[in-house]
Amino acid sequence: MIKNYFKIAWRNLTRNKVSSIINISGLAIGLACVLFIGLYVNDELSYDRFFKDTNRLYRVNLDGKMGNEEFLLGHTPPPVGAALKNNFSEIESYTRIFRPGNEIVYFENNGQKKSLTEKNLLAVDANFLQLLSYPLVAGNVNTCLNGVNSVVLTQKAAKKYFGDASPMGKTLVLDEYSKPFTVTAVLKDLPTQSSLQFDMLQSTESIPPVKRFNWSWVWLQMGTYVKLKPNVASDAAGIKRLESKFPAMVSQQAASAFNRIGQPWAEFIKKGGHWDLHLQPITELHLHSSNVGTRYFNPGDIKYVYIFSAIALFIILLACINFMNLSTAQSARRAKEVGIRKVLGSGRKQLIGQFMAEAFLYCLFAAVIALLIVSLALPAFNQLSEKTLNIGALFGFKAIAGIMGLIVITAILAGSYPAFFLTSLKPVSILKGSGIFKDANGFVMRNALVIFQFTVSTVLIICTIIVYKQLNFTQTKDLGFNKENVLIVENAERLGQSAESMRQELLRLPQVLNATISTGIPTQNKFADTYIPELEPGNTKSGENNILLSSFVVDEAFAPTLNLSMLSGRNFSTAFADSASVVINESAARQIGWKNPIGKTMTYPGGNNRQFKVVGVVKDFNVESLHDVVAPFALFYKTSKTYGSPTSYITVRIKPGDYAATIAAIQSKWKTFMPDNPFEYSFLDAEFDSLYRADQTIGKVFSVFTFLSLTVACLGLLGLAIYTAQRRTKEIGIRKVLGASIENVVTMLSKDFLKLVIIACVLAFPIAWYAMNKWLQDFAYRTPVSWWVFSLAAGITLVIALFTISFQSVKAALTNPIKSLHNE
Amino acid sequence: MLSLKNISKYYQAGGNKTYVLNNVSLDVDAGEFVSIMGPSGSGKSTLLNIIGMLDEPSEGYHYFMKEAVHQLKEKARSALYKEYIGFVFQAYHLIDELTVYENIETPLIYQNIKSSERKALVADMLDRFQIVGKKDLFPAQLSGGQQQLVGIARALITKPRVILADEPTGNLNSKQGEEIMELFRKLNKEDKVTIIQVTHSEKNAEYGTRIINVLDGKIDSSRNV
Ligand SMILES: Nc1ncnc2c1ncn2[C@@H]1O[C@H](COP(=O)(O)OP(=O)(O)OP(=O)(O)O)[C@@H](O)[C@H]1O
Numbered sequence A: 001m002i003k004n005y006f007k008i009a010w011r012n013l014t015r016n017k018v019s020s021i022i023n024i025s026g027l028a029i030g031l032a033c034v035l036f037i038g039l040y041v042n043d044e045l046s047y048d049r050f051f052k053d054t055n056r057l058y059r060v061n062l063d064g065k066m067g068n069e070e071f072l073l074g075h076t077p078p079p080v081g082a083a084l085k086n087n088f089s090e091i092e093s094y095t096r097i098f099r100p101g102n103e104i105v106y107f108e109n110n111g112q113k114k115s116l117t118e119k120n121l122l123a124v125d126a127n128f129l130q131l132l133s134y135p136l137v138a139g140n141v142n143t144c145l146n147g148v149n150s151v152v153l154t155q156k157a158a159k160k161y162f163g164d165a166s167p168m169g170k171t172l173v174l175d176e177y178s179k180p181f182t183v184t185a186v187l188k189d190l191p192t193q194s195s196l197q198f199d200m201l202q203s204t205e206s207i208p209p210v211k212r213f214n215w216s217w218v219w220l221q222m223g224t225y226v227k228l229k230p231n232v233a234s235d236a237a238g239i240k241r242l243e244s245k246f247p248a249m250v251s252q253q254a255a256s257a258f259n260r261i262g263q264p265w266a267e268f269i270k271k272g273g274h275w276d277l278h279l280q281p282i283t284e285l286h287l288h289s290s291n292v293g294t295r296y297f298n299p300g301d302i303k304y305v306y307i308f309s310a311i312a313l314f315i316i317l318l319a320c321i322n323f324m325n326l327s328t329a330q331s332a333r334r335a336k337e338v339g340i341r342k343v344l345g346s347g348r349k350q351l352i353g354q355f356m357a358e359a360f361l362y363c364l365f366a367a368v369i370a371l372l373i374v375s376l377a378l379p380a381f382n383q384l385s386e387k388t389l390n391i392g393a394l395f396g397f398k399a400i401a402g403i404m405g406l407i408v409i410t411a412i413l414a415g416s417y418p419a420f421f422l423t424s425l426k427p428v429s430i431l432k433g434s435g436i437f438k439d440a441n442g443f444v445m446r447n448a449l450v451i452f453q454f455t456v457s458t459v460l461i462i463c464t465i466i467v468y469k470q471l472n473f474t475q476t477k478d479l480g481f482n483k484e485n486v487l488i489v490e491n492a493e494r495l496g497q498s499a500e501s502m503r504q505e506l507l508r509l510p511q512v513l514n515a516t517i518s519t520g521i522p523t524q525n526k527f528a529d530t531y532i533p534e535l536e537p538g539n540t541k542s543g544e545n546n547i548l549l550s551s552f553v554v555d556e557a558f559a560p561t562l563n564l565s566m567l568s569g570r571n572f573s574t575a576f577a578d579s580a581s582v583v584i585n586e587s588a589a590r591q592i593g594w595k596n597p598i599g600k601t602m603t604y605p606g607g608n609n610r611q612f613k614v615v616g617v618v619k620d621f622n623v624e625s626l627h628d629v630v631a632p633f634a635l636f637y638k639t640s641k642t643y644g645s646p647t648s649y650i651t652v653r654i655k656p657g658d659y660a661a662t663i664a665a666i667q668s669k670w671k672t673f674m675p676d677n678p679f680e681y682s683f684l685d686a687e688f689d690s691l692y693r694a695d696q697t698i699g700k701v702f703s704v705f706t707f708l709s710l711t712v713a714c715l716g717l718l719g720l721a722i723y724t725a726q727r728r729t730k731e732i733g734i735r736k737v738l739g740a741s742i743e744n745v746v747t748m749l750s751k752d753f754l755k756l757v758i759i760a761c762v763l764a765f766p767i768a769w770y771a772m773n774k775w776l777q778d779f780a781y782r783t784p785v786s787w788w789v790f791s792l793a794a795g796i797t798l799v800i801a802l803f804t805i806s807f808q809s810v811k812a813a814l815t816n817p818i819k820s821l822h823n824e
Numbered sequence B: 001m002l003s004l005k006n007i008s009k010y011y012q013a014g015g016n017k018t019y020v021l022n023n024v025s026l027d028v029d030a031g032e033f034v035s036i037m038g039p040s041g042s043g044k045s046t047l048l049n050i051i052g053m054l055d056e057p058s059e060g061y062h063y064f065m066k067e068a069v070h071q072l073k074e075k076a077r078s079a080l081y082k083e084y085i086g087f088v089f090q091a092y093h094l095i096d097e098l099t100v101y102e103n104i105e106t107p108l109i110y111q112n113i114k115s116s117e118r119k120a121l122v123a124d125m126l127d128r129f130q131i132v133g134k135k136d137l138f139p140a141q142l143s144g145g146q147q148q149l150v151g152i153a154r155a156l157i158t159k160p161r162v163i164l165a166d167e168p169t170g171n172l173n174s175k176q177g178e179e180i181m182e183l184f185r186k187l188n189k190e191d192k193v194t195i196i197q198v199t200h201s202e203k204n205a206e207y208g209t210r211i212i213n214v215l216d217g218k219i220d221s222s223r224n225v
């Protein structure tokens, strides 16, 4: 019987070539999308699961409120780890991490002295690799990080420094340290599914600030991981109970540290402050911590896992709908077969079996093609999604079972409606007379499904347009300064006293329009602290009167170099003694409540209560991506010595044109000052662009899937159009004999479909509008969801649909009427 | 064998009922060969469909092999005709996707007959109707008369106890028609197969043991030959 099912199915498949091709290619595209997205989602879900005892590893998060400022961080003060372990038997061990700045590394390779900037350095406690078991290829996991002057390299880093020679026991000199570091172990290159990424490990013992702030409960720069005892980790309630014991411990341990910074604990609590520790499973760090601040890694977002899964589901659904539609469209023919089979003694179950076998056969073919597509297009998809997905992941036992399951589910989805619909027909209603059979229900159902397909496609088109519109907006919005043609020379702090001479040298270059030295630049290295502004007379604002201000320390050339615009007052100037001056932005003035800020003062409690007088107000400018609102911001003058910064930049405005020559000229200047130091530079517009990498990836992935869903929907429409034209050949012939023009016929055939597509567009509008408004919430500055986007999307959908249909309608209209009548 | 009691069939057309069959009662004994005649549109096919349980009457009682058909569920009904009835349609109703061979074979598949046995039976039937040469052709490649022969062969293959035939010779030439009638007579005489046929031909009707005349949905007359 089964064999018979497949024989008939095969016969149907080969006989109706057009609808088979449409069905199979649609299903193949759908399945390929599911496989791609499945690989992507599987990859996203497998972060940080490779450690030994992964389920016992937790990160300590800090949920704090101090003054007006609230934060949730993946960072803790340095003593937290030890305090947790000493006070709670549930905690087996802890380890901490710290991200030092970039280091220049001097080394010898093949007898040649060289230097490189290492940007991916991580300082860790000695037991780090025992808790987070990144696999070693050489060295001893228990001792490799013991010494102050030990480093552990990944294979990639070892190759970078020492080529193919064995790195074990070799030495590297790090810029900030006099004693060389010895390579004590080599790590296998980190899996891409590791949230933490680093190339070089050194011991926290060797980091001065970590030692200096060992007492502090407010220095929030360290990451702390703990390993729970096995019985605790397996019991969710136990973890909750453990967390509930933290506050008592914190108030006891942190009190003296809080006293020391002039914030007695009791008063801190009374003012509404809190300082709560929480445990978060390490396996959740990648997808469930986008709300937790950290500078150790860029977390993913579970939201995109959901969105992509939904898209995959919709595309496979669209392909299944094609199958349903084409099967039921052909039901006049199939119904006759069903009727005869019933009369010949077939039970309904057997008929359902037959239709399901057919659907299964189609899906099987489609799956083979889908696997082919995936294996060919995976490199392209990797590039698109910035992943390193491996086709091998599809051939594990689980994956194969999953694919089989997918085929079966798809077959059931695609085949069940035709199967149950057709087999429920009564034979006599089909076989009476000449076997002509009307299927009014099928007609309504088909129309509904076509509307659904085009609704989904149009929603995706609108979403894609808006994502791109927003990306374009991020690039063209007035940021309050001019980011084009700005080159940043990094590591300027290494120039020390000669930075200013270097700047003067640069100004002498014909390609350089201006240059400035600053501790930070937009996108990088702002420093935030609390200030107490003077109250304007008559302002009786009660309560806490602090303001959190981010700032750079700059020279007088900063504002002109970046083209900042002063709204009132003046820029810093060598003509004044500006060491006690500050320039603030509009937002700062607004938040403080100053109507006339010039001449007002603010006190800096973190800097010996020094006072600064406002000399100018600058128009708001974006220091961060457009995801964030412009925050209150200040510029201090270079002579103010308000706070020290380990980093500084020389920012150069250059003439557009031959960038390579300009870069070479600047580099040669750098080399005259710093012959041993690598020259590192970047462009400000590129730095800004890189803030939207994730958004750009989403945009690209979105547009590809939109294209595919539209393709699938159009394939279905094409199938229906072909079928309709076929069914109406005789009618068309008669009409033409009676004098209908080709246009009449084309209109007649296209009208009904276009009606469906228009309904779909109308349905798509509110859905897309809602979804995109939600997505745009992520941006503080957003492009308007304009009406033209909807018209454009509707236009695209209509044109593509019309093209698809008219192709077939015109063909039908052009057929010689005598021929078609004769054939009937 | 089968018995219809006060069977009516009507269609609702804009408020009033149009009767296709009006209070028809009919008994057919095992071994009878009944010919149904009547003008076009008089309800012959409808009557045959009801007898064959393909159609349900609007009113009345229907017994087949002592089973009350009007009380049976669809599944039980299909089991009944699967076991006892062979159908020959006015419009042939072959399955377009299947070859001649497969069309004839299909009822055997539904009776779970082994493949080797099926082969023998089908070969036998192809021989009997002299269509061996056509066995791999599809219905569309056959003439109307050839399709009718395949339809008859398909109805006979399961050796049914009852054959219901709706104008089985309508598309055959008179020689072929005679052969089919001879075959029916032989099946009726030798194998005791009950046959009910609808026909427009007086001559073919004479092959039967009883001729029933249908007029306007009523049995107008019935005479034994
Ligand atoms: N679905 C329906 N709705 C309304 N009337 C119907 C329907 N089906 C059949 N009829 C009517 O029932 C009547 C009997 O039809 P039937 O097919 O039984 O005639 P017949 O005697 O077999 O005719 P012929 O000799 O032409 O085959 C016809 O008048 C037909 O119009």
Ligand SMILES: [Mg+2]
Residues within 6 Å of the ligand: B044, B045, B046, B090, B166
């Ligand atoms: Mg008839």
